[in-house]
Amino acid sequence: MAKPTPPSPLSSPHAIVCKFGGTSIGTAARMLQVADIVQTAISNGGPVVVVLSAMSSNIKAEGTTSRLLEAADDVMNPESTRYLDIVDGICASHLRAVDEALPVEAVEERARVGKEVRDECDRLKGFLSAAQVINEMSPRSRDNVIGTGEKLSALVFTSVLRSRSLNPTYVNLEKLIQKQFDAGTIDQSFYDYLSSRLSTLIGPLLPHSVPVVTGYLGPVPGSLLTTIGRGYTDLTAALIAVGTGADELQIWKEVDGIFTADPRKVPLARMVPFITPEEAAELTYYGSEVIHPFTMEQVIRAAIPIRIKNAFRPEGAGTVIVPEGWQPPQHAEVLETLTPKGTRIPKPGHAQQQHPPTPAAEEEGDDDTPRPTAVTIKDHITVLNVHSNRKSVSHGFFAHIFLSLDRHGIVVDLISTSEVHVSMALSPNVNEGNLEKALVELRKYGTVDVIRNMSILSLVGKKLRNMVGSAGLMFATLGRHGVNIEMISQGASEINISCVIEEEKASEALVAVHDELIVGIMPL
Incomplete structure (x- = not known):
């Protein structure tokens, strides 16, 4: 439509x-x-x-x-x-x-x-x-x-x-x-x-x-x-x-703009000068406070760029969320306002961010290696596993589950399914009373397990569509750091790979994935 x-x-x-x-x-x-x-x-x-x-x-x-x-x-x-x-x-x-x-x-x-x-x-x-x-x-x-x-x-x-x-x-x-x-x-x-x-x-x-x-x-x-x-x-x-x-x-x-990761948790996190609306929306949903996706949609559909700036450090250029096909204004005085000295204007239709170079590339002055845009963590996640009792396996199995959650106002962030099993990562601060009521209903359809104190780790980037093996690199990095993965999900947009891990390992996992996949520092 x-x-x-x-x-x-x-x-x-x-x-x-x-x-x-x-x-x-x-x-x-x-x-x-x-x-x-x-x-x-x-x-x-x-x-x-x-x-x-x-x-x-x-x-x-x-x-x-x-x-x-x-x-x-x-x-x-x-x-x-x-x-x-x-x-x-x-x-x-x-x-x-x-x-x-x-x-x-x-x-x-x-x-x-x-x-x-x-x-x-x-x-x-x-x-x-x-x-x-x-x-x-x-x-x-x-x-x-x-x-x-x-x-x-x-x-x-x-x-x-x-x-x-x-x-x-x-x-x-x-x-x-x-x-x-x-x-x-x-x-x-x-x-x-x-x-x-x-x-x-x-x-x-x-x-x-x-x-x-x-x-x-x-x-x-x-x-x-x-x-x-x-x-x-x-x-x-x-x-x-x-x-x-x-x-x-x-x-x-x-904040100065949108970063490759939370700079309070990741020492090597760097600001992203330009980002696409799709990437900004994914980052917002999975833990980074950027701008509400629906608010962003109103402006982007009118081909108006959004700049995130720091009111306490106004001299910074900020991060620009650039609509696809956006043309810079043809007025020199406005261009000066929109684009401070030293900031690159992206070509229409190519508004991808400037990625921080690897240490080796910094010496050479360039790095064309395609990399993800950012990685983010969403804490206080509860995982709900429902395994069918097999008597109820039918086309209505999933419908019953999600209708039960909807009746009690429970929001699901991630889903992973098989024919007889569904795993769901629930949004933070789920109402415990409502969850208990939903569990009573869900147990009619199968065995239910609840795992608390989890986090969602999300790797986001429009270039992920063209990065063969990026999911494997992410999971291999987590494995080297002893981080167990509870569930995995990749969005239909193909710009987001998410997994659920233990909350106590979230900070270590965030730093590891950021430094190895975004900055490009390879382990010894």
């Missing part, structure tokens, strides 16, 4: 959409750093659209969104008023950011944004109090509560940019959706509608203003967290990039 045609974007030449995560703007000092980044991007050609998450600390549970969800839960306790204290704390932290981020002489600006923050928090307290009275917190109501975080951060940051005379415009998306959609049939047409609406709202502001947009999309059919999840601000930025026909989407995080 042909892909649906994306909405025609409103013309906004050279536009860059910059999305900043909650940690990047978590304090006044960090907001000022982000303001520097935006100011530099504008001076390099602009225009720039800024999309913000709610302010957060390095600990997710202490972030504004988590605290708002805590307040929403507290409302259901008719005797509690702690939700009011939570909102007061959120208000105080944002007023502190205003006080520390704005110049002392900006008296009117301080007063204006201070009032906006207090009014927003008072509105929220009134909303929560009403919800407590009627003893109801619907999914739509929870959407309204968590949206306060993005509104507050955008209000404060708009004020910071205004104090620098950058002509920002605060854009609140809480009323973006103006059509009825069935929560059970959300498909691409819904996201095309959002892109079109965002084009209408934001396009006219460019290039004369800097839109500062709430990452909150407003109440979404089926609820924001259920339909989209906590990564909804990334999706908002992606849809804005599509709707405005941006030249690039930049996702600013706390």
Whole structure:
């Protein structure tokens, strides 16, 4: 089936959409750093659209969104008023950011944004109090509560940019959706509608203003967290990039880009300058926090590159997720922004990454050996083995198993099957209560074994399709290091080879596979 045609974007030449995560703007000092980044991007050609998450600390549970969800839960306790204290704390932290981020002489600006923050928090307290009275917190109501975080951060940051005379415009998306959609049939047409609406709202502001947009999309059919999840601000930025026909989407995080492995665990891990969408999606699913695959799909289908950059080290080039057939912009000033000095622009259709050379190749200055892109580990995996009791061997054997798991909300990451046996690697942090209920059902169909404390090791690379014997090399490497393999799976895309190993061996296995297969250091 042909892909649906994306909405025609409103013309906004050279536009860059910059999305900043909650940690990047978590304090006044960090907001000022982000303001520097935006100011530099504008001076390099602009225009720039800024999309913000709610302010957060390095600990997710202490972030504004988590605290708002805590307040929403507290409302259901008719005797509690702690939700009011939570909102007061959120208000105080944002007023502190205003006080520390704005110049002392900006008296009117301080007063204006201070009032906006207090009014927003008072509105929220009134909303929560009403919800407590009627003893109801619907999914739509929870959407309204968590949206306060993005509104507050955008209000404060708009004020910071205004104090620098950058002509920002605060854009609140809480009323973006103006059509009825069935929560059970959300498909691409819904996201095309959002892109079109965002084009209408934001396009006219460019290039004369800097839109500062709430990452909150407003109440979404089926609820924001259920339909989209906590990564909804990334999706908002992606849809804005599509709707405005941006030249690039930049996702600013706390890491320099995408690495060949987790640099905290693998000393020789190196950043990947360019990567394909398929590789990025596989890495995200199997343990690397890159960008949500569905968010990425919205931008890639519109042939817009995504750059992952570090808000704390903005001078780095980052990693570019390059759509197939992407053509670099024909504008020199934009090309300078998209491609810092020393970074190679890939040829259209050949956006493969630059692999780190082997030590021998470093001396020669070149290495054309095809290698995988990256290796990743996903910990806290539970393996479920179901061996048929043979009386139930039929075409319905697998159907019964997966229907049982689905009924109890259990997600399967990997599957390996034979005629009478199925092994499944379950996603981390599986709900133990739900798992026990599923096991009762599964034992009707055969013998069930549960193995805990396992990890999924995944080798990812588009070039794996052309690398004969790569699976054998991977398994031979693990064997030399005494790593036992519980199950093996290779995706239909042929760019991912995964296996399940003991969690206590995961770190050693990660380093070994990375150094031997990606860097090219052969064992003595």
